[in-house]
Amino acid sequence: MILIIGYGSFGRKVVNYAKTMDKVVVIDKNASVFDSLEKVDFTYVIGDASEKETLERAFIKDADTILVLTNEYEINKKIAELVSELNPKGYLIVRGIVKYPELYSGIKVNKIIYPIECAAKEVIHEIEKSKLRRKLMDLEEVVMNVKIRHHNNISENPKTAENSENGNGDNKVPFLIVMHNNPDPDSIASAMALKRIMEKWGVDSDITYGGKIGFDENKAMINLLGVKLTHIEDINLENYAGIAVVDASSSKVLPIDTNHYKIDIIIDHHDNGDLTANYMDIRPDIGAAATILTEYIIQLNMTPKQDLATALYYAICTDTNYFKRKTSKKDFEAAGYLQDLMDPKTLEMIENPEMDTETMDVLAKAIINRKIIRSSIALSYVGMIKNRDALPKAADFLLKMEGITTTYVFGISENKIHISARTKDLRIDVGDIMKRAFGGGGHQNSAAASIDLGIFESVSDKDSLKKLVEEAIQTKILEAMGIEESSGGEKPKAEQ
Known part of the structure; x- marks a missing residue:
């Protein structure tokens, strides 16, 4: 107030x-x-x-x-x-x-x-600073309460320290920072920043994730910046007194059972959450969670080291699609602050990693198997894949074709059909289309969805499976876009 x-x-x-x-x-x-x-x-x-x-x-x-x-x-x-x-x-x-x-x-x-005439705006700036200051006071209070709770638990149960299964024999890690499944640069950088902030307050923490680290860029980011992450399967949640969640506020995307484990901290920029915590900072008007953590660091008078500055800068860039997606003034300010602190050479290596063989194969299949609808929409089925992270790369690649403004690339992995969508047509919202067609979601210009293979799982013939999946996915997409099937499409180049 x-x-x-x-x-x-x-x-x-x-x-x-x-x-x-x-x-x-x-x-x-x-x-x-x-x-x-x-x-x-x-x-x-x-x-x-x-x-x-x-x-x-x-x-x-x-x-x-x-x-x-x-x-x-x-x-x-x-x-x-x-x-x-x-x-x-x-x-x-x-x-x-x-x-x-x-x-x-x-x-x-x-x-x-x-x-003076401009004083009103200055006051608003001070109000923002005061509110951020109060937020950080509340955050520190929650963090320190968890630390106290952790130490009290050790005092009451001295054998807990001896039986730690998380690699810390003295069990000195009170906090677990949880990222969403298949974490992206924003979640990784935000987790790194929160860990550094807790260290400033004398509190240790571990970072965990579910799923896998996908995309060559994400793998390069972790390797080049030396980010220490532990998969949730190798974590004993009972060893932690507190749980913090970054870049997520929905139970559907987390690798832990939120009905069983209480969350203490949530920091996010999405507005689709169903979780609550003792400390919550959720700002849908901000383009990246990394922007919020950068604000924290500035307010705490912490100068981030080069690795953290590089991670946060890259996270803001990727989550705002290099400021072409929904972006706030605070995103620009945070990126401007970090630009002089990050390492340009490391950033270039992260942004341009080597491409694995399977990704190249998927790109080739996406080009060969493309179907063109109404001269500007490309749909492509790439068959069975091991690395589903190749799909968005293929969708981005097809978007570079002359005359193409919207792309959908889909393939099968682990008994699921995965779809990745991209558009540069401002009249089309692929996030909304993926949500209505398959229950997926995303942004206006990039989105994804995954659906069970279902009855198609019993089809053993690859050609028959290809035909059925293509027809089913295409029908759903065109229906969500309001396009009738009779509009037809260009046959794949391989069939012409």
Whole structure:
């Protein structure tokens, strides 16, 4: 909650900005200042803010940010003294008077501002800093409580330390940082950053994942940056007192049973979550979880080492598709901060790894087997595959064909049909198409889905299986796109 004291011309400007960020409560002793408002979309209290009763009516103890903006400097001083007493944890911003530089001497004031025309925006920046500061205070509190819980558990059960199965004989690892299945650069970098932050607070942690590390770029990132990860199958969850989840807030994508294991921390930028935790920072307006962790690092005055800076920078770039996908101002700011700290040579090696033989084979099959619908949509079945991460590369590759604006590449692996979609047509949302057609999902310009092979599993003839799968997937995709099958398509080049 943001408490603003003083609703004069300057206070109104601040309120107009602040009410888009959080609940706002305004105090002013003059009731008439609110009479001219056509629509009141904030709470206000009429009274003298230099009196304890007025501040309590405005829920002073619930405010994380308090702004004292009246134009009566002696009254402002009294209010600041009282606010410091009633809410010592609040971030206190006060209006200053140039000719009285010592006005707030001896009072715990976080920021003194001077009401020039641009001051309102400066105040908003300070509010954002105060909120981030409070978030990190809450995060540290959760982390330290888990550490205490962990030490108490060892004291009560001394044999626990002796029987540790996670490779740490003294069982000094209170936290497990969990990434989503088949982690991407954003989850890897975010986990690295959270681990470094916990280290700053004197708390050890391990990083785990489910599925596999796919894509040559992801493997290169881990190898070149020396990221230490442990697969969930090699983790004994009972050895950890706390669990943190990064770049995910949905139980469907995690390698742990969230009904059995309590989650303490969630940091994410997706809005499809079903999980709760003691600490949650979920911001769907941000393009990458790595941006949130970079904000944390800056606020904590930590200068990330080159490996972490490179990881975070690459994560922001990939999750925003190099700032071509949904991107916020904070993503640009975070990337700008990291750009001078990361290693360009290592980044280039990560972005351009060697391509394995199977991926090249899948690319070849995608080209040969392509079907063209309405001159701009390419669909291609690549058959049985071992590495499903080759599918998005093939979908990206087909998108480079002249006249092609949307691609769907699909293949079979582990009794499932995997589909990868890409588009550069702003009128098409492949994330929505994958969701409606197969229950998958993704972004407007890139998406994926996996479905059980089902009745097709009993088909042993490869040609028959190919025909059935192609027809079924194509029908579903075109139906979701609102295209009738009769529109036809170009035959694969191999059949012409």
